[in-house]
Amino acid sequence: MNTYRIAAVHGDGIGHEIVPAGMKVLHAAAQKHGFTLESETFLWGAGYYQEHGDFLPENGLEIMKSFDAVYFGAVGLPEVDDTLPFKLFTNLVRTAFKQYVNYRPVKLFDGIESPLRSKTQSDIDFVIIRENNEGEFVQTGRQLYPDNPEGMACDTTIMTRAGIERVAHYAFKLAQKRRKSLTNVTKSNTLIHTLAYWDRIIAEVAEQYPDVAYKKMYVDAASANFVLHPEYFDVILTTNMIGDILSDLGGAIMGSLGLGGSGNLNPEGTFPSMFEPIHGSAPDIAGLNIANPVGQIWSGAIMLEHLGETAAAQDVMYAINQVTASGNLTKDMGGNATTDDIANRAIDALAVNPVNA
Numbered sequence: 499m500n501t502y503r504i505a506a507v508h509g510d511g512i513g514h515e516i517v518p519a520g521m522k523v524l525h526a527a528a529q530k531h532g533f534t535l536e537s538e539t540f541l542w543g544a545g546y547y548q549e550h551g552d553f554l555p556e557n558g559l560e561i562m563k564s565f566d567a568v569y570f571g572a573v574g575l576p577e578v579d580d581t582l583p584f585k586l587f588t589n590l591v592r593t594a595f596k597q598y599v600n601y602r603p604v605k606l607f608d609g610i611e612s613p614l615r616s617k618t619q620s621d622i623d624f625v626i627i628r629e630n631n632e633g634e635f636v637q638t639g640r641q642l643y644p645d646n647p648e649g650m651a652c653d654t655t656i657m658t659r660a661g662i663e664r665v666a667h668y669a670f671k672l673a674q675k676r677r678k679s680l681t682n683v684t685k686s687n688t689l690i691h692t693l694a695y696w697d698r699i700i701a702e703v704a705e706q707y708p709d710v711a712y713k714k715m716y717v718d719a720a721s722a723n724f725v726l727h728p729e730y731f732d733v734i735l736t737t738n739m740i741g742d743i744l745s746d747l748g749g750a751i752m753g754s755l756g757l758g759g760s761g762n763l764n765p766e767g768t769f770p771s772m773f774e775p776i777h778g779s780a781p782d783i784a785g786l787n788i789a790n791p792v793g794q795i796w797s798g799a800i801m802l803e804h805l806g807e808t809a810a811a812q813d814v815m816y817a818i819n820q821v822t823a824s825g826n827l828t829k830d831m832g833g834n835a836t837t838d839d840i841a842n843r844a845i846d847a848l849a850v851n852p853v854n855a
């Protein structure tokens with residue numbers, strides 16, 4: 499029997515509710531499909547920072563490195579400087595573990611009405627591949643004399659050939675397994691150095707995948723098309739910052755930010771990958787058992803897929819869809835189910851699904 503060691507990092511806010519809810523569903527899927535998840539809980543995040551001065555212990559990365567995967571909630575608290583969670587936790591793990599692919603799927607579940615009234619399930623089904631280790635978010639720059647009339651500030655975007663090529667190959671290979679269409683979302687008509695280089699290298703890689711229809715779209719047009727024509731998209735390949743922004747828009751057209759799951763992937767498996775919902779720690783609703791755990795459970799399905807447990811991953815996706823289809827919805831989706839209700843109904847759905855049994 500395969501055993502996978504999972505580091506369950508709650509983070510803050512609703513992380514304390516949705517990570518345990520998600521783990522419960524994943525344990526049920528593991529039991530059904532004949533493998534074991536050995537999970538260990540870590541209470542790291544902004545709360546830990548308030549007590550210890552950092553988001554994780556000094557040997558936190560070493561500890562996580564010994565696991566097969568990291569199952570993460572969300573970090574951040576209103577009382578803690580909001581620039582710190584990215585710098586001291588999320589981006590630290592993403593770069594230290596070379597998780598250069600951020601895999602963010604967008605799709606419409608049964609029983610959920612998209613704010614795009616005329617769009618159906620077949621119209622909203624695409625994946626955003628966001629470059630996750632460089633680009634606009636490398637945080638290289640400075641402020642000079644910020645209080646003076648001559649004050650100035652700059653941030654530098656860094657794009658490397660190797661960094662662009664590796665994420666591009668991942669995205670084109672993914673497109674080959676899907677509907678064979680890839681859209682490079684860019685803004686190279688104004689960012690004429692970094693993004694023009696990005697476009698040039700993506701176009702070079704595209705030539706190696708002649709079976710994938712390749713097109714380029716500027717991010718302003720892409721934003722409009724998310725709303726007007728989401729059916730245009732299959733695989734979207736884009737940069738760190740553009741992908742960050744577009745994936746919240748993706749969450750919105752799915753019907754709630756609470757629905758989106760994601761994976762920070764190290765495709766070669768040289769370090770563990772990390773799986774987290776696309777939303778934040780939602781401190782405004784923490785502790786009330788009303789947070790939507792679907793994005794967290796979906797992130798778990800992406801984790802199972804990454805670990806090679808494809809049948810279990812598909813089963814979890816089936817279970818999520820059964821839960822929403824039967825009207826079990828948390829407040830953000832227009833219902834009154836609790837976080838625990840959603841997890842328990844997903845476990846019930848796994849138990850009765852004859853497929854993959």
Ligand code: ATP
Nearest residue numbers: 574755756777778779780781782783789790791830
């Ligand atoms: P971050 O910058 O870390 O992504 P944020 O400041 O954008 O976080 P979130 O924490 O994602 O904000 O919350 C934005 C809004 O969405 C809040 O009103 C929050 O309650 C709601 N929200 C986020 N996640 C969920 C969820 N899983 N279930 C229900 N509501 C949620």
